[in-house]
Amino acid sequence: MAQKKAEYGSGPLFRAAGVVYGVMMAGVLLVLANMLLVLAPLMVSLAGGSTLLAAGVVAAALVPVGPSLVAAAYAFNRLLAGEETGVFRDFLRGYRSNVRQALAVWLPYLAVMAVVVLNLLLLPGTFDAGNPGLAAARAGLLVLGLLVATAGVTAMLLVARFAFRVRDIHRLSLYCLGAQKRVSLGNAGILFISAFLLTATTAGLLIFIAGPVMFLICLNSRPLLTFIEAKFTLREPALT
Incomplete structure (x- = not known):
């Protein structure tokens, strides 16, 4: 009977069900940890159409995102x-043990993203065929924003896995881009598709x-974490 129970608990269908349940549970926790972001559209609508006030509301709602991403990455990696x-x-x-470092690492990326988004909002909204520089500026800001977001997510993955200093996390997150x-x-690509779906x-x-996107990022980033562990961490010599 014990053998049958062990086989049942270790089968591929059982493991797949466990992963699905874990992704759903982490998705719920991510939403609960970011209720300000979920409610941001309502708060923006109450802002009275002020672009700067709306941007401030969204930026404030994005502050808890960093620690919650670290917590989800910690859970998904395990x-x-x-x-x-x-x-x-x-x-x-993962949230309790990493919240301070996650905020210290996340806030600079959030500040840069806020500047990028603010510049995008301040650009003229109408397309001018005689002003290709405007289209190039908009495209450049979008690419810059995507790069910053990718580096920020990478930094959250590193915080969840390693005990590096904050400045080293920033350096490694940028280093990993190349x-x-x-x-x-x-x-x-995952972030771009997610952002496109949300805006469309x-x-x-x-x-x-939220849960499936973060799970896909963690799954895709396993080679990156292995690379960082092999290149930038010390391993104890094997006993002979």
Whole structure:
């Protein structure tokens, strides 16, 4: 009987169901940890049409995103490694143990993103065929924003996995953009598609895709974490 129970609990269908459940649970926790962001469209509508006030509301709502991404990355990394003690428990542990460093790393990226978005909002909204510089400026800001977002997410993955100093996390997150091009392009693609879906449909979609998007980023970033561990961490010599 014990053998049958063990086989049932280790089968591929059981593991797949566990992953699906873990992704759903982490998605719920991400939404709960970012209720300000979920409610941001309502708060923006109450801002009375002020662009600067709306940008400030969204920027403030994005502050808790960093620690919640670290917590989700911590839980998903343990889930992918088969070391989880329950996604709910791992998420809370990852949040509590990393919240200060996550904020210290996340806020500079958020500040740069706020500047990029503000410049995009201040550009004329109408397309002028006689002013190609305007289109080039808009495209350049979009690419810059995507690069910053990709580096920021990479930094959150590093915070969840390693105990590096804040400045080293910043350096490594930028370094990985070039050193791990495939992973970085994959994460940028995931972020771009997610942002496109949110802008093309409704921001409420974030409630349903937050968990799967972060899981895909963690899954895609496993080679990056292995690379960082092999290149920038010390391993104890094997006993002979």
